[in-house]
Amino acid sequence: MKIAVIGTGYVGLVAGACFADTGNTVYCVDKDLAKIDALKKGIIPIFEPGLETLVKRGYAEGRLLFTSSTTEAVAEAEIIFMAVGTPPLPNGEPDLTYLKAAAEEVARAMTGYRLIVNKSTVPIGSHRIVADWMAPYTKHAFDVVSNPEFLKEGTAVDDFLKPDRVVIGTESEKCFERMAELYSPFVRQGNPIIRMDPVSAEITKYACNAFLATRISFMNELSVLCEKVNGDIEQVRKGMTTDVRIGKHFLYAGVGYGGSCFPKDVQALMATGRRNDIPLGIISAAEEANARQKRRLSAKVRAHYGSQGLANKTFALWGLAFKPNTDDMREAPSLTVIKELTEEGARIRAFDPVATDNARKMVDEIKSASGKVQYCDSVYDTLEGADALLIVTEWNEFRHPDFEKIKGLLRTPLIFDGRNLFQPDQMRDRGFKYYGIGRNPA
Numbered sequence: 001m002k003i004a005v006i007g008t009g010y011v012g013l014v015a016g017a018c019f020a021d022t023g024n025t026v027y028c029v030d031k032d033l034a035k036i037d038a039l040k041k042g043i044i045p046i047f048e049p050g051l052e053t054l055v056k057r058g059y060a061e062g063r064l065l066f067t068s069s070t071t072e073a074v075a076e077a078e079i080i081f082m083a084v085g086t087p088p089l090p091n092g093e094p095d096l097t098y099l100k101a102a103a104e105e106v107a108r109a110m111t112g113y114r115l116i117v118n119k120s121t122v123p124i125g126s127h128r129i130v131a132d133w134m135a136p137y138t139k140h141a142f143d144v145v146s147n148p149e150f151l152k153e154g155t156a157v158d159d160f161l162k163p164d165r166v167v168i169g170t171e172s173e174k175c176f177e178r179m180a181e182l183y184s185p186f187v188r189q190g191n192p193i194i195r196m197d198p199v200s201a202e203i204t205k206y207a208c209n210a211f212l213a214t215r216i217s218f219m220n221e222l223s224v225l226c227e228k229v230n231g232d233i234e235q236v237r238k239g240m241t242t243d244v245r246i247g248k249h250f251l252y253a254g255v256g257y258g259g260s261c262f263p264k265d266v267q268a269l270m271a272t273g274r275r276n277d278i279p280l281g282i283i284s285a286a287e288e289a290n291a292r293q294k295r296r297l298s299a300k301v302r303a304h305y306g307s308q309g310l311a312n313k314t315f316a317l318w319g320l321a322f323k324p325n326t327d328d329m330r331e332a333p334s335l336t337v338i339k340e341l342t343e344e345g346a347r348i349r350a351f352d353p354v355a356t357d358n359a360r361k362m363v364d365e366i367k368s369a370s371g372k373v374q375y376c377d378s379v380y381d382t383l384e385g386a387d388a389l390l391i392v393t394e395w396n397e398f399r400h401p402d403f404e405k406i407k408g409l410l411r412t413p414l415i416f417d418g419r420n421l422f423q424p425d426q427m428r429d430r431g432f433k434y435y436g437i438g439r440n441p442a
């Protein structure tokens with residue numbers, strides 16, 4: 001099949017590379033010329049495990065093409081995926097400017113019937129809205145189907161190649177069959193391709209992200225209670241997750257969820273609720289709990305130093321990305337931690353294996369952080385002259401550090417662990433003052 005993917009970001013590039021890998025010809029389109037030029041030179045603009053190999057193979061074999069011309073791609077392709085960003089507006093509604101522009105460009109470029117696929121996460125009813133945007137610009141027939149994406153950054157290639165399920169929202173048998181054929185190589189082990197009406201497909205995407213965000217916020221709220229009553233959230237988690245009805249995923253207490261999806265999709269669903277006069281109290285509570293949670297690590301630091309304040313303190317920060325194995329900094333909890341600590345005069349020495357470049361741009365927008373954040377080349381560099389270590393992202397390489405070296409480099413053996421990487425009693429035995437989340441300090 002010949003496919004065009006409009007928007008070559010985290011979703012579009014992964015989808016394009018994976019479709020090319022199963023023998024399709026894929027035109028990845030982006031209006032960002034620098035991104036397209038880089039891709040043509042074999043430079044992958046994002047960090048995503050396994051992606052580089054797939055992109056280079058597809059490009060070398062001529063199945064994966066990069067262009068900034070929607071016209072060129074749409075003239076060739078029969079199926080057009082819309083994978084542009086839908087970032088949140090200040091009122092929580094998704095900004096559909098990019099989607100509208102892309103829809104109009106696609107419509108203008110059509111040279112015959114096209115199957116349009118909404119892959120971006122879009123508000124309920126968008127399949128109709130996209131069709132309405134396109135109609136004035138083309139005389140050709142087209143269908144719009146909803147095909148929400150469930151990949152997770154950090155494991156995006158694996159998720160795309162082996163999805164738990166594929167959701168196709170369409171009333172048309174013909175469109176469903178075409179989409180099912182395209183996805184068939186990825187579900188050979190029997191995972192379902194679920195057909196549903198487009199509205200339900202659009203809701204399914206928001207429902208999944210809001211539900212997962214709620215699970216995280218549920219554990220984060222319980223972690224506050226654990227601290228108050230001398231419980232241990234990690235032991236509670238183990239007790240809960242052995243119940244098959246609950247399952248074991250997305251139940252880790254930490255510094256709150258971030259990323260480009262959970263915060264934005266939770267807000268979008270809340271906005272949809274407001275617009276339809278439907279109270280979505282559970283989801284609002286999850287969002288409020290998350291906003292509180294993002295401030296908890298810095299609150300622990302503040303509480304530890306009390307009246308001393310933070311003005312002359314320097315903190316080592318391990319992890320900037322919103323989660324491990326990605327360079328995505330959108331809504332990363334580290335930004336809240338940096339803002340809160342620098343507002344009180346503290347200095348930061350930060351390290352992240354891949355997200356530093358992206359972090360720099362976003363930290364530069366935090367007024368209080370100006371001149372107070374230094375980026376280091378290794379975990380140990382951050383510790384030199386630092387008063388304490390803060391762990392914000394659970395990168396694997398942080399799990400077994402040289403604790404003696406940490407003690408030697410830090411001014412005081414003090415760790416605030418926002419990801420519960422270590423055991424409090426072991427940390428006490430190693431000679432550290434250790435604060436986790438939802439656990440008794442050691």
Ligand code: NAD
Nearest residue numbers: 007008009010011030031032084085086098102120121149
């Ligand atoms: P992104 O910001 O990484 O990429 C979007 C790309 O679209 C950018 O490169 C931008 O330059 C390009 N673009 C914008 N307008 C364009 C146009 N008119 N023509 C061509 N290119 C254009 O975004 P993303 O993270 O890949 O997300 C895309 C969509 O997928 C969003 O709706 C998001 O909610 C959804 N989604 C994201 C994830 C994720 O983990 N990132 C997972 C599932 C769903």
